[in-house]
Amino acid sequence: MENNSPTAASGKIPFWRDVRVLRILFQVIFLLGVILLLTLLYTNMLKGLRGLGLTLNLNFLQDEAGFGISEGIAYNPSDTYFKAFWVGVLNTLKVSIIGIVCATLMGLFFGIARLSSNWLIRTIAAAYVECFRNVPLLLQILFWYTAVVGQLPKVRESISVFGGAFINNRGIYLPSPEPASGLNTWLWFLGAGLLLAVILYIVRWRQLQQLDRPGFRAKWALPAFLIVAFCGWFLTPGRPFTLDLPALQGFNYQGGMRFTPEFSALLVALSIYTSAFIAEIVRSGIQSVVKGQREAARAVGLKEGQTLRLVILPQAIPIIVPPLTSQYLNLAKNSSLAVAIGFPDLVSVGNTMMTQTGQAIPVFAMIMVSYLIISLTTSAAMNWYNSWITRIGR
Numbered sequence: 001m002e003n004n005s006p007t008a009a010s011g012k013i014p015f016w017r018d019v020r021v022l023r024i025l026f027q028v029i030f031l032l033g034v035i036l037l038l039t040l041l042y043t044n045m046l047k048g049l050r051g052l053g054l055t056l057n058l059n060f061l062q063d064e065a066g067f068g069i070s071e072g073i074a075y076n077p078s079d080t081y082f083k084a085f086w087v088g089v090l091n092t093l094k095v096s097i098i099g100i101v102c103a104t105l106m107g108l109f110f111g112i113a114r115l116s117s118n119w120l121i122r123t124i125a126a127a128y129v130e131c132f133r134n135v136p137l138l139l140q141i142l143f144w145y146t147a148v149v150g151q152l153p154k155v156r157e158s159i160s161v162f163g164g165a166f167i168n169n170r171g172i173y174l175p176s177p178e179p180a181s182g183l184n185t186w187l188w189f190l191g192a193g194l195l196l197a198v199i200l201y202i203v204r205w206r207q208l209q210q211l212d213r214p215g216f217r218a219k220w221a222l223p224a225f226l227i228v229a230f231c232g233w234f235l236t237p238g239r240p241f242t243l244d245l246p247a248l249q250g251f252n253y254q255g256g257m258r259f260t261p262e263f264s265a266l267l268v269a270l271s272i273y274t275s276a277f278i279a280e281i282v283r284s285g286i287q288s289v290v291k292g293q294r295e296a297a298r299a300v301g302l303k304e305g306q307t308l309r310l311v312i313l314p315q316a317i318p319i320i321v322p323p324l325t326s327q328y329l330n331l332a333k334n335s336s337l338a339v340a341i342g343f344p345d346l347v348s349v350g351n352t353m354m355t356q357t358g359q360a361i362p363v364f365a366m367i368m369v370s371y372l373i374i375s376l377t378t379s380a381a382m383n384w385y386n387s388w389i390t391r392i393g394r
Contacts, residue, residue, distance in 0.1 A: 045361070060357045061085070067352055069344045071260050081353055085363075088349030089370055095267055095345065096332040096374070102271035103331060104324075107278025112308070114283045125279070133276035138337050140273055145265035145341045152261075155252055164245055166253055172264055173246035176257040182238035189232025196228060197221035262343035266335065274331045278324060285320035286312055318390045325382040329375050336371075346370055 016022075049056055061082040068077050072087040113125035132140070150169060153159060158168040166173045201221040208217065233240065246256030259267075289312050297307040338345040350367045354360045 049361075056361060058362055060359050060362075063357075065353075065356075067356065069349065070342075071263060071344055081357070084349055085346075085353065085366065088344060088346040091263075091344055091349075092332070092335055092346040092370075093374070095263060095270065095335050095338070095343075099267055099270040099274065099331050099335070100328050102267070103274035103278055103327070106271060106275035108282055110275065110279035111282025111286070114279060115286060129276045129279050131276075132272050133280070135273075137269065137273045137334055138340060141266060141269040141337055141341060144269050145261065148268075149261045149265045155248070158248075158253075164243070166246055168253075169261065170252060171261055172259040173253045174257045174259070175243045175245050176255070177241040178244045180239045180242045182236040183240040185236045186229075186232050186240035189236070190229055193225040193228030193232070197225040200224050260343075262338070262341050265341060266338050266343050270331055270334060273334075274327055277327050277330075281320055281323045281327065282316075285316035288319050289315045318386060321382060321386040321389070325379055325386075328378050328382065332374050332378065333371060 046056060062080050064077075065079055065081045065084040066077050067084070069075050069084060069087050072091050075083060075087050110125045110128055113121050114129065116122045116125070152167060152169040155168050155170055158166040158173075160166055164175045197218075198221070201217055204220050205217050244255050246253040246258075248254075286308075293311055293315065294307055297311045302310065335345055336347040339348045339351065342348070346367055350363050354363045357363070
C-alpha cells in the first residue's frame with residue numbers, strides 16, 4: 001500500500017524530529033540553563049555582599065595598603081593595594097623563573113645520570129629521583145626552611161664564601177653588579193660582538209649544510225662574541241660595572257644582593273622537587289629514541305657525548321617538551337605554598353589584602369587571573385618552542 005501522507009510526499013522530516021535541529025536546540029537550552037544558574041549565583045552573591053555592607057568593585061586598589069612586605073621591589077606601607085599586589089606578582093614570577101631554570105638544569109643532569117653505565121652514578125640518580133619525587137612538596141618546603149635554613153649560623157658567625165658572599169640565618173648575601181661610567185661604551189662592544197657572532201653562525205651553518213653533516217653551529221660564533229666582550233671590558237675607559245659587596249654594619253649585612261631565608265628555602269624545595277619529575281621525563285625521552293640511532297652514530301665514529309648531543313637529544317626534545325611544560329606550570333602554581341613559610345608571594349599578599357579590605361571575591365579573582373596569565377604565557381612559549389624545534393628537526 002502506498003503512503004500518501006504529506007511528509008512522505010515531500011520527503012522532508014519535521015523539524016521536531018530532525019536530529020540536526022534537536023542537537024542545536026538541546027545545546028541552546030543547556031547554554032540558557034547555565035546562564036540562568038550563573039545569574040542566580042551572581043545575584044545571590046551581590047545580595048550577600050550588600051548585607052555585609054560591601055560592594056563588588058576594584059576601587060579599594062587605590063587605597064593605602066598600610067602593611068609592609070619584607071621582600072620585593074621598592075615598596076612602603078603608604079603605597080596602594082595595587083602596588084602591594086604587584087609586588088606579590090613579581091615575587092611569584094621571580095621564584096618561578098629562577099626555579100624553572102634550576103629545576104631544568106638539575107633534571108637534565110639527573111635524567112642523563114639515570115642512564116649512565118656507571119652503577120654508582122646511576123644508583124645515586126635513581127635514589128635522588130625516588131626520594132624527592134615521593135615526598136610531599138609542602139613537607140620539603142618546611143624541612144628546608146626549619147631544619148636547614150633555620151639552623152644556619154647567626155649574623156656575626158656567618159659562613160663566608162671567598163670573602164664576598166655570606167650565609168647566615170637571615171639570608172644569603174651576594175655581591176651585586178652596579179652600572180659604572182664605562183657601561184655605554186662596553187655596550188657598543190657587545191653589539192659589535194653580537195653582529196660578528198651572527199655572521200659567523202650563518203657561515204658555519206651554511207658550511208655544515210654543504211657538507212651534509214651535523215655539528216655545533218655556534219662553534220665560531222660563541223668564542224668570537226666572548227673574545228670581543230672580554231677585550232671590550234679592558235679597553236673601555238673605566239669599568240662597565242662595579243661590585244657592591246655586602247658588609248657587616250650594625251646587626252646585619254648591608255649592600256649587595258640578598259636572598260631571604262623564605263625565598264631560599266622555597267626556591268630550593270621547588271627546584272629539587274620539580275627536577276625529580278623532569279629527570280624522569282628526560283630519561284624516558286632519551287629512551288624513546290630507537291637504539292638504531294645510537295648504533296648508527298657509533299658506526300660513523302661519534303663519541304658518546306657527541307652521540308647524545310648531536311643525535312639523541314635533538315630527537316628526544318620534541319618528546320620531552322610537552323610533559324616538561326606541565327612541570328613548569330606545576331612549579332609556578334606550587335609556588336603558592338610559600339604562604340606556609342611567610343614568603344610574600346601572590347597568595348600571601350592577597351590574603352593580607354582580603355583580611356584588611358574584606359574584598360575576598362575581587363582579590364580571589366585577581367589571584368586566579370594572575371595565575372591563569374602566567375600559565376597561559378608559559379604554555380604558549382613552550383608550544384612555540386616545541387613547534388620551532390620540531391620544524392628545525394625535519
